[in-house]
Amino acid sequence: MTLAPMEGVVDVYMRDLLTRIGGFDLCVSEFVRVSRHLFPASVFHQYCPELKTGGKTAAGVPVHVQIMGGEAQVMAENAALVASLGAPGIDINFGCPAKTVNRHDAGATLLQWPERLHDIVAAVRGAVPADIPVSAKIRLGFSDKSRALENALAIAEAGAAKLTVHARTKMEGYRPPAHWEYLRPIAETLSIPVVANGEIWTVADYLSCREISGCADVMIGRGVIARPSLALEIAALQNSPSANAAFDWPKILKLIGDYHRLIESMASGSRQAGRLKQWTKLLGRTYCESTDLFTSIRRMEDPADILREVEQRLGYVEA
Numbered sequence: 001m002t003l004a005p006m007e008g009v010v011d012v013y014m015r016d017l018l019t020r021i022g023g024f025d026l027c028v029s030e031f032v033r034v035s036r037h038l039f040p041a042s043v044f045h046q047y048c049p050e051l052k053t054g055g056k057t058a059a060g061v062p063v064h065v066q067i068m069g070g071e072a073q074v075m076a077e078n079a080a081l082v083a084s085l086g087a088p089g090i091d092i093n094f095g096c097p098a099k100t101v102n103r104h105d106a107g108a109t110l111l112q113w114p115e116r117l118h119d120i121v122a123a124v125r126g127a128v129p130a131d132i133p134v135s136a137k138i139r140l141g142f143s144d145k146s147r148a149l150e151n152a153l154a155i156a157e158a159g160a161a162k163l164t165v166h167a168r169t170k171m172e173g174y175r176p177p178a179h180w181e182y183l184r185p186i187a188e189t190l191s192i193p194v195v196a197n198g199e200i201w202t203v204a205d206y207l208s209c210r211e212i213s214g215c216a217d218v219m220i221g222r223g224v225i226a227r228p229s230l231a232l233e234i235a236a237l238q239n240s241p242s243a244n245a246a247f248d249w250p251k252i253l254k255l256i257g258d259y260h261r262l263i264e265s266m267a268s269g270s271r272q273a274g275r276l277k278q279w280t281k282l283l284g285r286t287y288c289e290s291t292d293l294f295t296s297i298r299r300m301e302d303p304a305d306i307l308r309e310v311e312q313r314l315g316y317v318e319a
């Protein structure tokens with residue numbers, strides 16, 4: 001199971017926390033937007049500090065570095081650098097729906113041209129040592145789904161080791177539902193693994209997604225932010241189906257405290273506070289107590305105040 005790349009949400013700290021919990025065997029970094037230039041190594045170290053620890057999180061889960069751009073040659077040069085820095089794999093983002101990104105010839109806009117997807121993947125593949133896997137992440141299309149299989153085939157033929165498909169078009173944004181049924185013909189046609197992504201919030205969603213998509217493997221993003229035990233619960237299905245691996249609210253409060261300790265090295269206190277509020281808000285989807293916590297902390301600017309509030313609640317529930 002792969003922990004999804006999420007810009008501004010799944011950074012080095014969140015990867016550390018979530019992979020310690022368990023259930024994931026792979027992470028993908030936030031995208032590094034590549035255009036025109038070869039970046040210095042410091043840029044990749046900033047997006048993926050794990051490059052300095054063997055390309056793995058503290059729990060030993062590899063982190064593939066994601067790059068995004070429309071110029072094959074520049075993508076290839078940057079990929080070669082990333083590989084030389086010790087990345088265990090390189091992923092190419094063809095799914096970003098952001099208008100500014102798409103307007104500048106990167107992300108999901110490239111889904112309109114299968115031959116360009118092919119050329120970018122082939123150039124990156126050619127620039128990176130053969131033992132480092134190159135993968136890609138797409139959506140089902142830009143405005144419609146008619147070229148989904150053609151795009152997937154173009155990427156596979158260019159030498160990608162794996163393809164992740166977010167089961168929506170760019171135009172569908174993040175609006176539910178995810179169209180898992182469109183993944184089946186792709187998974188059945190390609191000879192490389194196809195990973196299903198989109199709208200997996202619960203164990204039941206995971207089981208439906210696998211059954212409908214025909215994909216053996218999944219990538220999970222928002223679902224595990226809202227329910228940190230999700231990957232563990234899914235992994236527990238294989239080992240001990242009757243075990244309940246879900247976390248209760250006190251456990252979540254402790255995790256928020258752990259997260260606070262991890263992000264303490266972040267430069268500014270207000271950024272730390274922002275991250276704590278952001279996560280607390282997302283947890284509200286699973287834990288109504290978190291919505292209540294968010295209401296209390298939303299105006300706090302000092303992370304220490306937020307932590308005090310968390311600890312007070314922990315003391316209360318454990319008393």
Ligand SMILES: Cc1cc2nc3c(=O)[nH]c(=O)nc-3n(C[C@H](O)[C@H](O)[C@H](O)COP(=O)(O)O)c2cc1C
Nearest residue numbers: 004005006007030031093166198199200220221222
């Ligand atoms: C805030 C946010 C940031 C994201 N950043 C990235 C990114 O950097 N690279 C990428 O490939 N996808 C990115 N995505 C898309 C997710 O990886 C994933 O494809 C999408 O959220 C659907 O999966 P989910 O329903 O499990 O969240 C982002 C999504 C969100 C909501």
